[in-house]
Amino acid sequence: ALETLKQRACESVELNAERLGALSRRIWSQPELAYEEYQAHDAMTRFFSSAELPGAAWAVQPRYKLGTAFRAEWGTAAPQGPGPGPLRIAFLCEYDALPGIGHACGHNLIAEVGAAAALGLKAALESLPQPAPLAVQITVLGTPAEEQGGGKIDLINAGAFDGLDVVFMAHPSQENAAYLPDVAEHDVTVKYYGKASHAAAYPWEGVNALDAAVLAYNNLSVLRQQMKPTWRVHGEI
Known part of the structure; x- marks a missing residue:
């Protein structure tokens, strides 16, 4: 049931809360500007490469399209017989800071939430009887240079988003909402x-x-x- 899957996801986030919090604090304490997020990038790739994470391992590409971008993937086995390809779900992690004021925009939290959501979904899918009725591939994209330069535009042009069916990202705000209208500039x-x-x-x-x-x-x-x-x-x- 859906509620059971939600519970498994929440349990996974709670189980990894200490690791996730440490990841966020590490990024917060070492703010780096756009395209220069080397320490944050390394912290993220070490996190997804860690053998301490529960379940099957993530496949991590530490230098993906850009010098401080990365890609981590995990997927369920495809059901036997003909059928659709896997559902490809992605979560974005930002981690660049602002000049002079560090992570005032909370990108350390964006990185933490993206990682947490990916771990939660993975745990929920792993709790299903295998092979699952639908193959699912989870992708975590480290997307540098949000504040300046347009890192996601670079990644789109490089094909990093090709083949993804849906992409999620969270951003800290004064309101707690699943959707907030934004203003283009x-x-x-x-x-x-x-x-x-x-x-x-x-x-x-x-x-x-x-x-x-x-x-x-x-x-x-x-x-x-x-x-x-x-x-x-x-x-x-």
Whole structure:
């Protein structure tokens, strides 16, 4: 039953709570910037390579597509006879920090939660009679450089997400929720070019770039009252 599988997953997380907490604290205590998360990467790969973890071993690729990315996999045996391929479920672990303020965004917790969820699902699947009616492959992806550079974009372009059916990630927040709407962000740079002229003798021959920029800024500010609640426009001159 589903409740039994949930219980097995929770029991696994509790069983590994001390290891998971130590992993998180190790990453927290040694903050590293995007693409430089060598100590966090090594801590994650050692965690999934450890013989102390219960159940069958994980197959770990310590240098996967990027220097500080990794991939750990485990899967159940496929049922005999023709049928669909395995269901491929992935969990993401981030572990880069912010300049000057370390893990203020909680990526050490993202790494811990991703690892915990993978261990929990693995334990639940291992508790089923084998071979299971559906083969399942669990993948843990270490995804560096979330704060700067776009590490996941690099991994997508390198094919790291190919073949995955569903991907999960958790993020610390002020709210406890399974889903929170997010806001996409895109920068737009607009340059205004003027034309010099004598301000007293021939002002009509000039073009005032600053006036144009100020008018655009003010017009966007007035437009905000017609914008939807999820729209955000912030300008700088």
